[in-house]
Amino acid sequence: MTAYVLRKLLTLPAVVLAVSVLIFLAVRLLPGDPARMMAGPEASSAEVARIHAQLGLGQPLPAQYLAFLAHAASGDLGTSIESHRPVTEELADHAPYTLALGLAAYLLAVGVGVPGGVLAAVKPGGAWDRLFSGFTILCVSLANFWVGLMAMELFAVRLQWLPLMGAGSASHLVLPAITLALAPMGLIGRMTRASMIDVLAQDYIRTARAKGLGPFAVNFRHALRNALAPIITIVGLNLGSVVGGAVVTESVFSWPGLGRLLVDAVGNRDYPVVQGVALAAVVAVTLANLAAELVIAFLDPRLRQGLGDGR
Amino acid sequence: MASGGTLMATAAGGRTARGSLSVMQTEGPRSMDPANHTATLTAAILRPMYEGLVRPLSHGPPAPLLATSWTAASDALTWTFQLRGGVRFHDGAAMDASAVASSFQRLIDPNAALAGAGKFQPLIGAVAAAGPLTVQFRLKKPYADFLTLLAANQASVVSPAAVRSGRIERVAGGTGPFAFARWASEDYVEQRRNRGYWGPPARAEALRWTWSSEPSVLYMALRTGDADIATPLSPVFARRTAANPALSLAHQSGTAFFWIALNTRLAPFDDVRVRQALNYATDRAALVAGLLGGYGQPAAAPLASVTPFVRPDPEHVRFDPGLARRLLAEAGHARGVRIGVAIQDDDELLAEALQAMWAEVGVDLDIRRLEGGVYAATAFAPPAAKAADGIGGVLSSWSSGVVPDLQLRPLFASASAAPAGANLGFFSDPAIDRLIDAAAGASDLAERGRLYAAAQRDLIAAAPAVLLYTRDDLVGARRGVTGVEVLPGGELMLDGAAAA
Numbered sequence: 001m002t003a004y005v006l007r008k009l010l011t012l013p014a015v016v017l018a019v020s021v022l023i024f025l026a027v028r029l030l031p032g033d034p035a036r037m038m039a040g041p042e043a044s045s046a047e048v049a050r051i052h053a054q055l056g057l058g059q060p061l062p063a064q065y066l067a068f069l070a071h072a073a074s075g076d077l078g079t080s081i082e083s084h085r086p087v088t089e090e091l092a093d094h095a096p097y098t099l100a101l102g103l104a105a106y107l108l109a110v111g112v113g114v115p116g117g118v119l120a121a122v123k124p125g126g127a128w129d130r131l132f133s134g135f136t137i138l139c140v141s142l143a144n145f146w147v148g149l150m151a152m153e154l155f156a157v158r159l160q161w162l163p164l165m166g167a168g169s170a171s172h173l174v175l176p177a178i179t180l181a182l183a184p185m186g187l188i189g190r191m192t193r194a195s196m197i198d199v200l201a202q203d204y205i206r207t208a209r210a211k212g213l214g215p216f217a218v219n220f221r222h223a224l225r226n227a228l229a230p231i232i233t234i235v236g237l238n239l240g241s242v243v244g245g246a247v248v249t250e251s252v253f254s255w256p257g258l259g260r261l262l263v264d265a266v267g268n269r270d271y272p273v274v275q276g277v278a279l280a281a282v283v284a285v286t287l288a289n290l291a292a293e294l295v296i297a298f299l300d301p302r303l304r305q306g307l308g309d310g311r
Numbered sequence: 312m313a314s315g316g317t318l319m320a321t322a323a324g325g326r327t328a329r330g331s332l333s334v335m336q337t338e339g340p341r342s343m344d345p346a347n348h349t350a351t352l353t354a355a356i357l358r359p360m361y362e363g364l365v366r367p368l369s370h371g372p373p374a375p376l377l378a379t380s381w382t383a384a385s386d387a388l389t390w391t392f393q394l395r396g397g398v399r400f401h402d403g404a405a406m407d408a409s410a411v412a413s414s415f416q417r418l419i420d421p422n423a424a425l426a427g428a429g430k431f432q433p434l435i436g437a438v439a440a441a442g443p444l445t446v447q448f449r450l451k452k453p454y455a456d457f458l459t460l461l462a463a464n465q466a467s468v469v470s471p472a473a474v475r476s477g478r479i480e481r482v483a484g485g486t487g488p489f490a491f492a493r494w495a496s497e498d499y500v501e502q503r504r505n506r507g508y509w510g511p512p513a514r515a516e517a518l519r520w521t522w523s524s525e526p527s528v529l530y531m532a533l534r535t536g537d538a539d540i541a542t543p544l545s546p547v548f549a550r551r552t553a554a555n556p557a558l559s560l561a562h563q564s565g566t567a568f569f570w571i572a573l574n575t576r577l578a579p580f581d582d583v584r585v586r587q588a589l590n591y592a593t594d595r596a597a598l599v600a601g602l603l604g605g606y607g608q609p610a611a612a613p614l615a616s617v618t619p620f621v622r623p624d625p626e627h628v629r630f631d632p633g634l635a636r637r638l639l640a641e642a643g644h645a646r647g648v649r650i651g652v653a654i655q656d657d658d659e660l661l662a663e664a665l666q667a668m669w670a671e672v673g674v675d676l677d678i679r680r681l682e683g684g685v686y687a688a689t690a691f692a693p694p695a696a697k698a699a700d701g702i703g704g705v706l707s708s709w710s711s712g713v714v715p716d717l718q719l720r721p722l723f724a725s726a727s728a729a730p731a732g733a734n735l736g737f738f739s740d741p742a743i744d745r746l747i748d749a750a751a752g753a754s755d756l757a758e759r760g761r762l763y764a765a766a767q768r769d770l771i772a773a774a775p776a777v778l779l780y781t782r783d784d785l786v787g788a789r790r791g792v793t794g795v796e797v798l799p800g801g802e803l804m805l806d807g808a809a810a811a
Contacts, residue, residue, distance in 0.1 A: 030684060033684070033688050036691060048730075083342075083480065083481070083496065084342075085480075085481065093496060094496075149525070149527055152528070153531060156531065157531050157534050157535055160535070164528075164532055164535045164537045165521075165523065166498065166499070166521065166537070251523075251524065252525055254528070256495065256496070256497040257497075261497055263524075264497070267683060269684050
């Protein structure tokens, strides 16, 4: 197991490095001139040219990338064009909000999706299954900016149960977390149901039932454990979509996280901030996927063995 | 962290209402440095903390502020300002002639590369202290609207210590009735009443600024009380605000001028008849009614209706599709013509309305909808690039405040042809250039009026652009909020504002 974990960890820098090239290029290849965006419509072309030089945008791309990499390696992600603050400072300011929002949304998604899916699988076609399946379809198909706005109108404006927007207390977290949780909740719920239905049809479940085990022990201890691998994979993979969803959700709820920072930075062509946030997101998603793989390997000795043999 | 923007009604003292006032706008501040931005909504946030030599008024010429009086020498190049005594910056330092001089020297210093310097660098040659409370400006050319320029937020007097600290981008330092308290980026800006203010104290105890780019959120925030004031409202939510008994709507003619620069270097717009035809084919009243819910002014001149010296010409700026068809036929396009116009995402409905209107006279409008960055690059592209992409026009908006020279010069003077300036259609007419120059320098009001009238008449005839409309400034507030002043263009002035 240790060798497996180490090997997996070693691939991390390679992945991050490869993605950093993509991010760097994607940002540079965005059409539009950041110097012009910065200078504003009233600026003269001389002023635009000077800002261009100041940002080093005139340098060839490989030179710009190497400079970026060298600085990044020493923990310097550059300075925001818009706020003139170090990007690392911006990240440190906003990351806690996104972490809190993402974590809350994730707990909610797993906490509702997994038990809901298990119960739906116990009696396929039953009332709960039909209700839950309908709900999960809604979850994955509704656009979260729309859900967010409707939730604000209902719970903050009309019922006044929860604050409308901003951050500051736990109650501020409720609406954005629910909004962000819906899509992964739907996927996790559907995956849990499908995976459980497969497992529940297996012979050893019949054996367990024949032994006289109660429904809770059968469903949650025996079946769920064997159904977990695909669920955890979905949970891990979905972190990417949560990060993406956070961009929209944070903008709608004026939540001061990385998503809102990113939206503003893209609009202003604030290259250093866009790169910084994108890199942070990549590292987070890569780590989450790794964690998911490790958990699966831990749960399933066959997988651990196979990979450990160096296949 | 403070909780989200509910009104904190503190004990009232004195004769004025006290409490915190919260304001929501559609974008956050670009900077805490007034010299390093050009955004109206940033200016509104900075205005309570900074003061200039003169104060803008919603109507009429600027009033004294940090300067109590001023004189212009007979050559109109040397301006001398007497400063108010006993004024201190929030950091405690005295506001005097050397502070004012260094503030303006920094603004016009090309090495400082400040975003707000554009209007001032070409105009101000030198600034120097001529006494402890006397400042002298030497202009490069006579400029009749100099005082109006000095009322702009970019011309605020900044604390020398705040500049030296190197943190003025994040931490404001001025002399205003409110002092900087906190900027939690992507969240809010907080300002507290300046206890040492030289003038009548601000009515509100504190100002809290938040922002959301989602138009419906501004309206929801007004209803929940998260915002006492919200601006700019979109026409849809302005209508609902006006209909809501708990809210009130302030609306006035604005300065956001919409026009389509026509590429005068590219067929078919190298022919003045085609340019005129598009103007006649445009039903401006229908655009204002349909797209702005009536909250706008159909253009009748190349200046906004609130700009001094505007000379509306409804006889020549009118909807006449029959004349448009005749002009197109004369220009050899009786069987129709196809044109490409670059637009931003936000202007899609406007472009589609124009597409339908112009189709009536045989013009096939090819809408090139572009993302913000691409749009900026396309709009400011030089003639060759525009020709290669077939960009016949650029739909754009411009807010000049109330200085006619800041609209006519950047948009229509030969020297402002893109990429150097915002003359996006490369229009060039030496006679109009001379009128613009002469009007900018003319100190006699009647003479300026005559020159600007001539410039506008000639511009309407030469039709370098399709003139569309100006959008009204739409500010929503909760009932009981008083003393909110809105400058033409939508910038809020809140020193006299308070919640009920």
